[in-house]
Amino acid sequence: MTLPFPDTYAQATPDKPAYVMAGSGVAVTYRELVDASRRIARLLWSRGLRHGDCVAILIENHLALPKVAWAAQRSGLRYVAVSTKLLPDEVRYILADSGARMLFTSARMADVVRQASVGLDSVESVFVVDDVDDPDFESLSSALASTPAGVEPDEREGVDLLYSSGTTGRPKGVAASLTLPPLGTAPGVSDLLHQRWGLDNDSIYLSPAPMYHAAPLRFIMTVHRHGGTAVIMERFDAVAALELIERYRVTHTQMVPTMFIRMLKLPDAQRQAFEVSSLTTVIHSAAPCPADTKRAMIEWLGPIIDEFYSSTENYLFTTLDSHEWLDRPGSVGRAQLGTPHVLDETGQPLPPGEIGTLWSEGGMDFAYLNDPEKTASTRNAQGWSTVGDLGYVDEDGYVYLSDRRADLILSGGVNVYPRESEDILAMHPKVADVAVFGIPDPELGQVVHAVVAPAPGEVGDDALAAELLDYLRDRLAKFKCPRRIDFEDELPRHATGKLYKRLLRDRYSEGSSVPTS
Template identity: 50%
Template structure:
């Protein structure tokens, strides 16, 4: 199925409704605009397998660009909007993008325009030099399909402990542009998405789950209600206003909705919801219990990643008898392995691997690809956990100390690489510490250079230094100090000792 297949039956049905403005895009409009976009990309010389990059806030043009690329057989790389210009530039160069489409309010847009003149540059709405108007250029082309339609794919980036993002690039098969994809099957059979469903998207489309769920809903002929920005009370209002039947959240969203005043929550009737999905970060057991008690047993959880190594799934009913689990494998075969990559018995903690999932190499990174495979050819997202006798997985750690704050992945090494260059820092470790609302917050633990006094003044200086060089989500929210960071004689940092101190698992002298 494909949005194009619904034009003859429901041309006036909304494919997209913007939550804040109410602007609506019908299936006929989506068809015409994505066809024009595909013609535009062909006019630039882009052929099947080439790459366009999307650096856009949630808005009506985002999915129009994605579908234009998809039906032209292109990869579309969606880039987080808060990255700095050098961070975006790295991704643009690594993925080999030939065109870039940006929103006018992107902070890095003007700098990118000056730095990336090798690309075809477009801006939605009112464009400014050196960008061309995406809508204006698109309008010159016919609304009928290009002659050589083929199925394209997203090419998204995920970071690792090195801090450098890694591209997940699945092979483009050359199949028909409207061929069925696995996500359709997952949404229908696991999550109960129905043709014509109404889906609320409260998160940025540059993330894999919101993007893929939204595009799948449009494959099914449903309506995406897209929020420009998450607001807990607005979520409840939108569900009732549009008759939302399905939605996807992260645990931070749950926490914020649960904190709404009782009077607000009592006004909301959750009976419209048929399927609510969450993932991205561990959900505290009390939070999930409260959400099921409020919204009923409609909440699904899945464990997977941008890398399609495998997938686990659990329903509300299952979770209530296996609290804390992220489910059983529904894609791939689940294994818990020791440090040598060999399977472990039930209820033994180890690295989580999947056998048989769809997987290809990280783009341009053979070393990182090798790190996530064991000698059996099984793949891992880098998480640690254990499995019970029934095959339910329980996660006990994150990939390599990755920090997940509000559902956003933050990788410590990149922050550490910056801070170690500060003239007053002798050594530094960046870890995630508990945060009641966001799940985790970024903390920099600093060993000052001799002659510099640890304290609030130096801590604030380090935070300001970080703000000048990093996107805001990566900036430490707290700076603590140690006389000397725990390192082995070989120089290896015992970061676990530092991190565990914040989680009540160990003691460390942190001031």
């Protein structure tokens, strides 16, 4: 039996687009993708990289990125897709922590790499994927042209080495096992995506998020393993996404709730003007989806909204479809990988419906790179693993999330889950974005606080704050509501939808003055 891999389709359907860049419309065929990945693999092998070595990719959503990722994947390497939103010091940390020997970057990111490379000797070569003359780095095209003939890598399946978002501290490298199977032996998560959502050679997959994040990169590479076509957006725009769905007859897409909210806030006439009946599956993940938002999406597009819960660590993977969600609003589904358990702070199991820390038995094996202590903290005596999420499981095995333990607010001895007020505020027409978190209080330990980005045309003033607080108090117990609302033009949100709440919390020192009424 032929194992699914891009090479299969480079032979069977060589001129079929493997992916299309949405902004330019430039397409890369399967023949071109495989040829480029093989050439880059030969370059890396000629420079001395061998199985288990690491390369880094610091490139925005760019024509070259899938080619580089597949080169590493087919060479038995680990590869780090680095966020283009990071500052030079943060990039330097990841390059050093991962032990990356080679780095691929773009002209756009070259200055960040220049600054990040100061004092960093572990990266042996930096290749620029654009045709530019940069005296500090090697041109990828020139390096490929000078690669010695006859170099043949020992081709085996590699594995991504992705870093968590770092929403509560330094990002952590999530190192999956590298077993070096033959090409075409898909990783477990790829098989899950294929089997659950039917990604195959008829699929047209719209990817609206940055490829440095786990889900977009893994979805695109799964599409390539099964002969479909990916349409890659350089950046998300609600109207552009709808135009692309109509133009390319998109069948599948994976989004985050903030993208849903932006599409739903378009004028009805504009949103309804696009033909989107080609869609068979709209998948969401990465951040909690407000119930009103999800219900509105189902009413608009029909029962094609599927959800999954997982993490970069992939310790647990749950899914549910629209019908299941309508029966159990707020659930993130039943486990497809791993068996969920809910434990209290002493490690004792909790009965169905009680909130505790979510653990998984039998999920994917992982370790945090260079941090055995952190890795050990994610395991218990039974060998189960956790990423610190709080939630509960009902009697039928459906998982419900409350919050991350790091985001839990302990106010006067009472647990407050900020997601509750975030979900309500997110749907207010005058709110573009919101973060709710705890800040220090001398009497209660912590009090609930909110920072809101007003919708375009709205002014973040005392009148709006009062309106939003009244709106919350009509829908939520007072102790769960923020004491105060501050305003920012934009919140520090990861491109995948996750909030960097630690950056907001850090602005509120122990001496912050917080109203008590």
